[in-house]
Amino acid sequence: MSTEHKQPLSVATLAAIGVVYGDIGTSPLYTLRECFSGNYGFDVRPDQVFGFLSLIFWLLILIVSLKYLIYVMRADHAGEGGIMTLMSLAGRNTPARTATLIMVLGLIGSGFFYGDVVITPAISVISAIEGLVIVAPSYSGYIVPASIAVITLLFMIQKHGTSRVGKFFAPVMLAWFLTLALLGVRSIMIYPAVLQAINPAWALHFFVEYKKLSFFALGAVVLAITGVEALYADMGHFGKRPIQLAWFVVVLPSLVLNYFGQGALLLQDPSSIINPFFLLAPGWALIPLLILSALATIIASQAVISGVFSLTRQAVRLGYLPPMRIIHTSAEESGQIYVPTINWMLYVAVVLVIAFAKHSSNLAAAYGIAVTGTMLLTSLLVTWVAVNTWRWNRVLVGLILAALLVIDVPMFASNALKLFSGGWLPLLLGLVMFTVMTTWNTERFSLARKLHSHGNSLEAMIASLEKNPPVRVQGTAVFMSHITNVIPFALLHNLKHNKMLHERVILLTVRTEHAPYVHNVRRVVIEQLSPTFWRVVARYGWLEAPNMLEIFHRCGLEGLPCQIMETSFFMSHEALILTKRSWLRFLRGKLFITLSRNALRVADEYEIPPNRVIELGTQVEI
Structure with a gap:
């Protein structure tokens, strides 16, 4: 089974522009300015401008176009993408030690992505609001409050879902990219010689001429491709084809034209480095451009937020995060979801980051480590998938990996030098x-x-129970267990304390398969263990939401009719008690107890009516 994208290609492409490319699409607000910020020792000189432009252009081509949109996006699982998907694909049919290493790499990459999600909304929104200083310098004190107000609005509208947000944002984002292109073309026409920076010789000259400084400068250049991991994570929301089409037809040309337009402006007037993006516009257009920039940065944040919702759902279903409420916001697209807990935790984190950073340059130092770290791990994991799953030629894959590492390793190393100047945050x-x-x-x-x-x-x-039965009462009892072939804890406690049993007993296990979806014909497997005992195993993919009504419906089709309002569900509720441990294991135990207390209850997770649930509590030492 695969994710079906029922929207027409043109509609899906426009929606992808509105959600997927927000992050990378707002990078022109701050990237070139940061390159000449003074942190890297560069002046606005022609060879340096050409060098930076050439590096930005070829990173867009090599990393975004070739690596992600053509190579990495082949690694989809029933249409879904993201680092968790890649981890699942890479872990197939591998030895235990290798599978453990792949799991660790995948979880580290997931952690990096969460760190990136906090920085992206903060730096994007602050960069747009800083245009106020160009319009009215006296308003500089309002940058932080205005940024927090925009962020608050963004997180409040998440509950309406990616689809509705995308439909609202798509026209705005299309206008944004067209504006980027027009501003760039206007400047390039005045100084067309800037187009020679497309020649990769300028990038090579940059490295040869400036050596050590050029290595440090990679920490600024990487800002041009932030958001690249989000477009892979968002693949399940819109599909592969619309995302690729949007990039090559609209996004890439617009970004290139704007970056080169900023470069042309700098070559004419080096003093415009204070904010080359906003100074591209004529005076009468500054206020409309400021408003459009603010809207575009909201969309930039949307790209990574929707991506982290997808990542969270995958982590919950695979057992790496506790159960939490996940709301499906579209009847047509299973990938479009809203996770309230994650949404408001992110909101608090982003607001704190804005309040303490106060300026986008302070956040630029924190940006990059998480992005390049995830890019490096993605290269390693997709290489394993290419060899182990796609069965590509090992020599060919080795050459591809070497080419990727030549780019990824220096970029990660350059950004790692930011560790003590803000890089510690992500x-x-x-x-x-x-x-x-x-x-x-x-x-x-x-x-x-x-x-x-x-x-x-x-x-x-x-x-023994069939031979010497306890008191039997009418109805059906369901005892849930994570593991088959074992006695559910709730069943033992029911017999111990209530000394009775229903006339029909179902031992239910809901299992998460290592696949995003499970076909309906494999959904439920029923085995009769005795005249009154049945074992039911319900299988779901890690992108599906288990539902008891559906399980019972499938049971009825397989010859075991069940009515949810005539069934009692016995759940075990464990009160966890921490035993004596080493200090590190003690802290992990405390964290686990906290997570368990705040996890979504099983009855709520499977949408079981509360009046049909019986909880049997016990104390367990861990």
Whole structure:
């Protein structure tokens, strides 16, 4: 089964422009200005302008066009993309040690992406609002409050869903890219010699001439391709073809024209480096451009936010994050979702970053490590997929990997030098998310093993209950368990305390497959264990939401009719008690207990009516 994108190609392409390319589309606001900010020791001289423009142009071609849109986006799983998808694909049919390494790399990349999501809205919105200083310098004190107001609006509208947001933003973003192109063409026509920077010889000359400084400068140039990971993560929202079409027809030409237009302006007037983007526009157009920029930066943030919603859902279903409420906002596109918990946690983090940074240049130093780190890990994982899944020639894949690493490694190393000047922020955020994901996964596995370590045999227990039955009452009882072939904890406690059993007992396990979707014919497997006991295994992909009504419907089709309002669902609720541990394991245990207390309850996760749920509590030492 695959994700079906029912929209016409033209509509989906326009919507992709409105959501997917917001981040990379607003990079002209600050990229070239940051290159000459003084942090890297460059002056606005012709050879340096040509060098930076050539580097930006070829990064757009090599990284975005060739690496991601043509190579990496081949690694889709039923139409879905993102670092978690890549981790799942790379982990197929691999030895245990290799699978563990792939999991760690995937989770590190996911952590980097979460760090990137916090920085992107902050730097994009502040950069746009800073245009106020060009219009009215006396308004500089309003930059931070205005930025926070824009961010608040952005996060408030997330609940309406990617589809509605995309339909609203698409025309605005199309106008933005057309404006970028027009501003660039206007400047290039005045100084057409700037187009010679397309020649890669200027980039090579830049490295040969400035050597050490050129290496440091990569930390600024990378700002031109921020958001590239988001377009891969957002693939499930719109499909591969619309995203590729939007890039090559609209986004890439507009970006190139604007960057070269800024370069032409700098070659004519080096003093315009204070804000080359806004100074491209004639005086009468500054206020409309400021308004359009503010709207465009809202869209820039939308690209990474919708991407992190997709990543979160994948992590929850794969068991790396605790269950949380995930709201589907479209009846047509399964990839369009809203995650309230993540939305408001991001909002608080972004507001704090804006309040403390105060200026986009302060955030530019923090940008880059998370982006280039994720790019490097993506190169390694997609190489493994190419060899292990696609069965490409190893020599060919080795050459492709070498070419990717020649770009990725220097860019990551250059940005790593920003560690103490702000780069620690996305790394810290990434480390927090990596710790949360690994803690939830390992501690949850340990808890499940402890709960089922009583040593009783399920087959023997069922045989004993059939031979010497306790008091049987009418109706159906469902006992849920994460593992098949073991006695559900709730069943043991029901027999121990209530000393009764329903006339029909279903042992239900909901299993997440290593695939985004499971076909309906494989959804439910039923096995009768005895005259009154049945085992039901419901299979879902990690992009699907389990639903008890659907499971019961499938059971009825397979010959086990069930009515949800005539069934009692027995759940075990564990009160976790932390035993003596080393200090590190103690902290992980505390984190796991906190996550467990705030996780979505099983009944809510599977949409079981509350009046049909019976919870049996017990204390468990971990």
